[in-house]
Amino acid sequence: MSTPLISVHGLCKSFPGVRALHNVRFELLAGEVHAVMGENGAGKSTLMKILAGVYRKDSGDIVYDGVGVDFPSPREAQAAGIGIIHQELQLMNHLTVAQNIFIGREPRKAFGLLLDEDRLNRQAAELLGQLNLAIDPRTTVGGLTVAKQQMVEIAKALSFNSRVLIMDEPTAALNNREIAELFKMIRALKARGVGIVYISHKMDELKQISDRVTVLRDGEYVATVPTAETTIETIIGMMVGRSLSDARLVGAAPAGDIALEVRKLNCGPLVRDVSFTLRKGEILGFAGLMGAGRTEVARAIFGADAVPSGEIRVNNRQVTIRTPAHAVANGIGYLSEDRKRFGLATGMDVESNVVMSNLANYLAMKVMLRKRAIRDTAGRFIRMLNIRTPSASQEVRLLSGGNQQKIVIAKWLDRDCDILFFDEPTRGIDIGAKNEIYRLLRALADQGKAIVMISSELPEVIRMSDRIVVMCEGRITGELSPDEATQERIMQLATQRDTMEGRLTA
Amino acid sequence: MSDPALVKDHKDGIAASGSGAVAALRRRLLGPAALQKLLAFASLVLLLIYFSFASPAFMQTDNMINILQATAVNGVLAIASTFVIITAGIDLSVGTLMTFCAVMAGVFLTYWELPMWTGIVAAILTGALSGALSGAVITKMKVPPFIATLGMMLVLKGLALVVSGSKPIYFSNTENFSMISQDSLLGVLVPDLPIPNAALILIVMAVLASIVLNRTALGRYTFAIGSNEEAVRLSGVNVDRWKIVIYGLGGAICGVAGLLLASRINSAQPALGQGYELDAIAAVVIGGTSLSGGTGTILGTIIGAFIMSVLTNGLRILSVAQEWQFVVTGIIIILAVYADMLRRKRG
Numbered sequence A: 001m002s003t004p005l006i007s008v009h010g011l012c013k014s015f016p017g018v019r020a021l022h023n024v025r026f027e028l029l030a031g032e033v034h035a036v037m038g039e040n041g042a043g044k045s046t047l048m049k050i051l052a053g054v055y056r057k058d059s060g061d062i063v064y065d066g067v068g069v070d071f072p073s074p075r076e077a078q079a080a081g082i083g084i085i086h087q088e089l090q091l092m093n094h095l096t097v098a099q100n101i102f103i104g105r106e107p108r109k110a111f112g113l114l115l116d117e118d119r120l121n122r123q124a125a126e127l128l129g130q131l132n133l134a135i136d137p138r139t140t141v142g143g144l145t146v147a148k149q150q151m152v153e154i155a156k157a158l159s160f161n162s163r164v165l166i167m168d169e170p171t172a173a174l175n176n177r178e179i180a181e182l183f184k185m186i187r188a189l190k191a192r193g194v195g196i197v198y199i200s201h202k203m204d205e206l207k208q209i210s211d212r213v214t215v216l217r218d219g220e221y222v223a224t225v226p227t228a229e230t231t232i233e234t235i236i237g238m239m240v241g242r243s244l245s246d247a248r249l250v251g252a253a254p255a256g257d258i259a260l261e262v263r264k265l266n267c268g269p270l271v272r273d274v275s276f277t278l279r280k281g282e283i284l285g286f287a288g289l290m291g292a293g294r295t296e297v298a299r300a301i302f303g304a305d306a307v308p309s310g311e312i313r314v315n316n317r318q319v320t321i322r323t324p325a326h327a328v329a330n331g332i333g334y335l336s337e338d339r340k341r342f343g344l345a346t347g348m349d350v351e352s353n354v355v356m357s358n359l360a361n362y363l364a365m366k367v368m369l370r371k372r373a374i375r376d377t378a379g380r381f382i383r384m385l386n387i388r389t390p391s392a393s394q395e396v397r398l399l400s401g402g403n404q405q406k407i408v409i410a411k412w413l414d415r416d417c418d419i420l421f422f423d424e425p426t427r428g429i430d431i432g433a434k435n436e437i438y439r440l441l442r443a444l445a446d447q448g449k450a451i452v453m454i455s456s457e458l459p460e461v462i463r464m465s466d467r468i469v470v471m472c473e474g475r476i477t478g479e480l481s482p483d484e485a486t487q488e489r490i491m492q493l494a495t496q497r498d499t500m501e502g503r504l505t506a
Numbered sequence B: 001m002s003d004p005a006l007v008k009d010h011k012d013g014i015a016a017s018g019s020g021a022v023a024a025l026r027r028r029l030l031g032p033a034a035l036q037k038l039l040a041f042a043s044l045v046l047l048l049i050y051f052s053f054a055s056p057a058f059m060q061t062d063n064m065i066n067i068l069q070a071t072a073v074n075g076v077l078a079i080a081s082t083f084v085i086i087t088a089g090i091d092l093s094v095g096t097l098m099t100f101c102a103v104m105a106g107v108f109l110t111y112w113e114l115p116m117w118t119g120i121v122a123a124i125l126t127g128a129l130s131g132a133l134s135g136a137v138i139t140k141m142k143v144p145p146f147i148a149t150l151g152m153m154l155v156l157k158g159l160a161l162v163v164s165g166s167k168p169i170y171f172s173n174t175e176n177f178s179m180i181s182q183d184s185l186l187g188v189l190v191p192d193l194p195i196p197n198a199a200l201i202l203i204v205m206a207v208l209a210s211i212v213l214n215r216t217a218l219g220r221y222t223f224a225i226g227s228n229e230e231a232v233r234l235s236g237v238n239v240d241r242w243k244i245v246i247y248g249l250g251g252a253i254c255g256v257a258g259l260l261l262a263s264r265i266n267s268a269q270p271a272l273g274q275g276y277e278l279d280a281i282a283a284v285v286i287g288g289t290s291l292s293g294g295t296g297t298i299l300g301t302i303i304g305a306f307i308m309s310v311l312t313n314g315l316r317i318l319s320v321a322q323e324w325q326f327v328v329t330g331i332i333i334i335l336a337v338y339a340d341m342l343r344r345k346r347g
């Protein structure tokens, strides 16, 4: 067997109040795809950030290419050939795609005095072409969809020609086609002898792409196993320390009265003639590809963007919703898919975020914050959702990605809305917590709440929904009952392109 | 009221510009970013038209020269501020730093009686060092820019008084010093255009700053840091070093402003300076640069600086009481930024 590219022994790392890594082992060979699995907060990202020079280790050995290393900053790690795609997008929104990709390595001209923008754009275009990406290198990153932004991050990491490439949940925001493209790239890199670390909560990806799996639990090393010879169930068992069922979650009672009725909703190019009804006690799944307009429908109903045309009826009463405050007053809640941008005040602590949308309930004499009550509520949700945090006063940005997502959910649960839109509620959430969230959604529905769940993970939609609405290019292309819903059937509806447009361009 | 013909002319001028390399160059200099500034530019034109109708004294050569002189100082300071503000930072020390640089020039030229170029170098170097010091306090000591530069503002104010003994320093030993700002090189060549050197210096500084901002690595990192500092750091760029350089560059530009001011009044006035930073910041935001970082243009800043000085000058000529001048200026600043916000939302 070849000597490992990276080998880690006895690695420890603590943050104030958190033991993130304890005595962790890890090994990466050249030309292997090594998956790292574990629940939210297990320490996966921390381990990778230490390898990439973002954090310093407390103790332990890291041997890279035969020599002990301890990178003081990302620059040194990069120079040594270790590239990383971070879990949270790290892009400069005001800069163009090309400028983002080559930040810090801009081609120069005029004796190095001036930037060579033409060459920069050419190189970026070449790289994007290799990835089969139809993105103009001169577009501003801030205007791209999250999926495209993620692809830009990937292109950037690939541009380093690293010997080690760490991917921390690169596919969380990608659709199947983009994932396939990414996997093609990964296989090509692998053939060139690059060592790849792959982190994901999507279990099906494991079998497709990885050679070995290392499992972490609570900051400790559990095991490293060859993927081909291990079942998914075994891996899940190692991750959560118990086995999980994947049975369909059906409601306790049939759906009740109509809670929300939407007729001929129109709003921009991605919401076209959308009509649907939602009943109390039911979970309505919204399936479709990224960019099909599902988020836009939710945001339009929630009053987050321009005022849509069409009719919205809540509890059989027509309402006009111009702002999110109107929506909330009408009992409608919306959990954003992009928690960093819309969902959380990441610089504030856990308890402030949890009560953020419901602060009026925590005031004494309408002005003074009732600290005790706030803390109690936060504590209740921390236990209920199993949020990994040293305390309710930890800043949210210091939590692992999955735990941040749980805070968003807690926030809306506390608001106690009757109609809840969950937009990709389990993105970046580990399999154990996913099950908790599924149970939670079902429990909410059983309490009589009306729930819309937008999700791009087909198994999840099929497993959770009482009815499934499929969208494509801003229109609803079909509705399925759980019995007729298969992945194939949904995909068929989700790719039912609008023939009008074809005619127009023809 | 507005002058559509003028605006239209401006647009047509761009659309009908020559072909090939010239067009490309024009697009670069006057591209979409510049077009966005049309709004600020239109308000400037509007102000000019209004004041020329309101008072015959306004459009006089002497008064125009006054405006150019005043804009030169504030404009150069605003250029310095633009760099810092694009990084999502702020520099409150630019006004007193300008004064301190002028005092240092006075020390070299009047106290030590050294040749003129040493005074110029001293002023610019003092600015660069002081700016870099602010940058170091911000990056290494992790003091927020607002506080760090607030501190520097007072430190420099005090030092200027100490070094000068609280008295103005006159440049009596350096006859040519006042030429820097007051003479008109252009006027010698084209007698009908007695534009003072100060305005030429402003233009040169603006062009250089534009090039630095848009075509060099320094400029790229200025925008990048303002857009997402953490992302830049994770990309392996030495953010601290670049920030120190950016604040240092801003300081050096303040040195130039100090020279312009000192040369204009032929003396270094140690008590002057505080308050200039707010005018500079106002010019920057009127020009469309966002205080939250990541966007901004030098052209916008220059237009902003002109709006500020035309307004001040015009109100004075109309004999508006000083008190009301403040009120009007304040309202105009708010309206200008509000209009810019509206444009952005629509755009």
Ligand SMILES: Nc1ncnc2c1ncn2[C@@H]1O[C@H](COP(=O)(O)OP(=O)(O)OP(=O)(O)O)[C@@H](O)[C@H]1O
Pocket: A015, A016, A018, A019, A020, A038, A039, A040, A041, A042, A043, A044, A045, A046, A047, A087, A388, A389, A398, A399, A400, A401, A402, A403, A428, A430
């Ligand atoms: N900078 C920090 N300061 C304090 N605590 C931190 C910091 N970074 C991470 N942690 C904590 O360390 C633990 C491990 O976090 P890490 O981000 O490595 O988890 P993860 O396995 O990547 O989880 P996820 O799947 O949710 O991304 C968590 O409890 C987290 O709250």
Ligand SMILES: [Mg+2]
Pocket: A044, A045, A046, A087, A168, A400, A401
């Ligand atoms: Mg993580």
